[in-house]
Amino acid sequence: MLPTASPVPQGRTLPLADWYRANARDLPWRRAAFHEQFGAWGVLVSEFMLQQTQVSRVIPRLDAWLERWPTPTAMAAATPAEVVQQWANLGYPRRALWLHRAAVEVVERHGGVVPRDVEALLALSGIGDYTARAVSVFAYGDRHPVVDTNTRRVLARAVEGRSHPASPSRRDLLLMESLLPSSDAESAVFNAAAMELGATVCTARSPQCEICPLLGECAWVADGRPDTGDARRRQAAFEGSDRQARGAVLRVLRGAGEDGVALETVLPDWPDPVQRDRAIDSLIADGLAEAAEGSLSLPR
DNA sequence: AAATCGTGGAG
DNA sequence: TCTCCAAGATT
Numbered sequence: 001m002l003p004t005a006s007p008v009p010q011g012r013t014l015p016l017a018d019w020y021r022a023n024a025r026d027l028p029w030r031r032a033a034f035h036e037q038f039g040a041w042g043v044l045v046s047e048f049m050l051q052q053t054q055v056s057r058v059i060p061r062l063d064a065w066l067e068r069w070p071t072p073t074a075m076a077a078a079t080p081a082e083v084v085q086q087w088a089n090l091g092y093p094r095r096a097l098w099l100h101r102a103a104v105e106v107v108e109r110h111g112g113v114v115p116r117d118v119e120a121l122l123a124l125s126g127i128g129d130y131t132a133r134a135v136s137v138f139a140y141g142d143r144h145p146v147v148d149t150n151t152r153r154v155l156a157r158a159v160e161g162r163s164h165p166a167s168p169s170r171r172d173l174l175l176m177e178s179l180l181p182s183s184d185a186e187s188a189v190f191n192a193a194a195m196e197l198g199a200t201v202c203t204a205r206s207p208q209c210e211i212c213p214l215l216g217e218c219a220w221v222a223d224g225r226p227d228t229g230d231a232r233r234r235q236a237a238f239e240g241s242d243r244q245a246r247g248a249v250l251r252v253l254r255g256a257g258e259d260g261v262a263l264e265t266v267l268p269d270w271p272d273p274v275q276r277d278r279a280i281d282s283l284i285a286d287g288l289a290e291a292a293e294g295s296l297s298l299p300r
Numbered sequence: 301a302a303a304t305c306g307t308g309g310a311g
Numbered sequence: 312t313c314t315c316c317a318a319g320a321t322t
Contacts (some may be wrong), residue, residue, distance in 0.1 A: 050318040054309070058318090091306035098320080128320045148318045168319090195318060204316070205311070235316070238306080247306050286305090 008175045014158060017186065019213035020193035025200070027055065028062055029138070030192075038066050040114035040139035047131045048099045053091055055199070061090060073112045075103035081298035084288060085254055093250055093288055097299075098126025116140045129173065137191055143184045145176030146191040150198025154214075155179075157202060161219035164230040245270065245279035246288075253289060253298050260290075260297025 028034055029046040038045075045065055049058040065086060069075040075083075080100055087096035102124040106114055114135065115121055121132035133144040149165075155175055156165040165172075176194070180187040201208050209215055209225070220226075238244055245267075252266055263280075270276040280296065283289035290299045 047318070052305090052317060052319055053307080054317050057308070089307060091308080092319090094305065095320085126320065130319060134318070146318090149316090150318070199318075233302080235314095236304080241305095243305055243307095250306090282305095 008171065008178050009159060010178055012159060012179060013181075014179060014190075014194075014214060014217070016193035016197060016213060017181075017189050020189055020196055023200070024192070024196055028059060035139070038070060040116075040135060041070075041072055042066055043139035044102070044114055044131075044135050045099065047134050048095050048102075048126060049090060051092070051095055051126075051131065057090065061088075069103075071112065072103040072106040072114060075100060076107045076112075079300055080287065081258070081300055084250070084298050088254065089251075094286060095126060097287055101125035102127060114139070116142065118142075118144060137188050141184050141188055143180060143187045144191075145173045145180060146195070147172045147176050148195055148198075150196075150202075151176060151191075151194040152198075153204060154194050154198045154202045157207075157220035158214045158218045161223045161226075162228040163220060163226065164228060164232070167231045240271075242275060242279055242282070245272075245275050246283055249276070249279050249283055249296075250288065253296065256297065258297065260292075260295045263291070263294050263296050266296055 024030065029043060034042055046058065046062055049062060049065075068086065069078060078100065080097060083096045083100045084093055087093055090096075105124050106112060109115075109123075110120070115124075116136060116139075118132045118136050121127050121135055122129075124132075127135075130146065130148050133146045134148075136142045137144050137146050152165040152168065152172055155172070156162040159175065159179075160166075176191075179190070181190055197212070197214070201212050202214075209218070209221055212218065215221060248267055248270070252261060266280065267276050280289065280291075284291055287299050290297050
């Protein structure tokens with residue numbers, strides 16, 4: 001018999017709704033006015049920005065984006081250069097490109113309306129398991145398991161009795177699914193509440209178990225908060241990495257005008273010229289940069 | 301499917 | 312100072 005993941009425990013519930021209603025942060029994308037003004041597009045944009053980027057860094061940058069491009073149609077009419085420029089230092093600039101592509105796809109496939117269906121959302125550029133369900137749930141109120149890094153940690157501790165989540169898998173979705181309340185509205189709250197708890201109480205570093213609404217039924221606390229080990233790989237060093245070089249090149253291109261800069265003036269003093277050239281080539285391959293007549297610029 | 305992809309705040 | 316890691320997705 002093939003090795004199979006441990007079965008998802010059934011019949012559990014986690015009381016988070018009351019805690020969430022009393023403690024949820026007042027985030028821009030949770031306001032009614034935000035949804036009235038920008039709808040699912042606003043949610044989609046915020047979720048793109050939130051992929052591996054902290055809430056605190058996204059908040060001050062979301063407004064300007066949505067003011068400039070209030071709809072998928074508006075975004076689709078922009079150039080990649082404009083989009084990468086506006087993205088600025090949010091990190092992982094491919095997300096800007098993918099967001100732009102997704103906007104184009106929304107216009108082409110869905111008449112400019114962000115789709116509601118998880119399958120259709122998954123088919124858009126830059127949208128994976130998390131973002132697809134987040135849009136369907138938080139923008140449209142449908143019932144799906146939304147699992148991010150915060151939720152994974154909460155479930156690992158409260159349900160599995162582990163200090164750290166196992167490596168991400170489909171099982172996470174099944175486990176979250178098994179915990180969802182039956183109604184659409186309550187399950188949306190539960191999804192948001194699990195993320196919120198992980199972000200503010202059940203944190204990675206020093207969880208505040210004293211104030212946790214799940215203290216009484218947390219499997220990890222019941223076991224004495226054992227260190228069960230972290231399955232995740234350590235993040236590769238940034239200093240001296242290609243990522244650092246790519247970031248530096250893009251910073252130059254963002255600072256340049258539409259015409260870009262002469263190739264030989266791009267990071268002339270970079271410690272490793274081979275790495276610099278590799279960074280430039282990979283940026284071009286990714287569509288984040290464009291070379292023409294000895295000059296380098298953001299993609300037109 | 302393991303590796304890759306930015307940036308900066310927090311501890 | 313330095314390490315960790317953050318509302319992930321793609322290849």
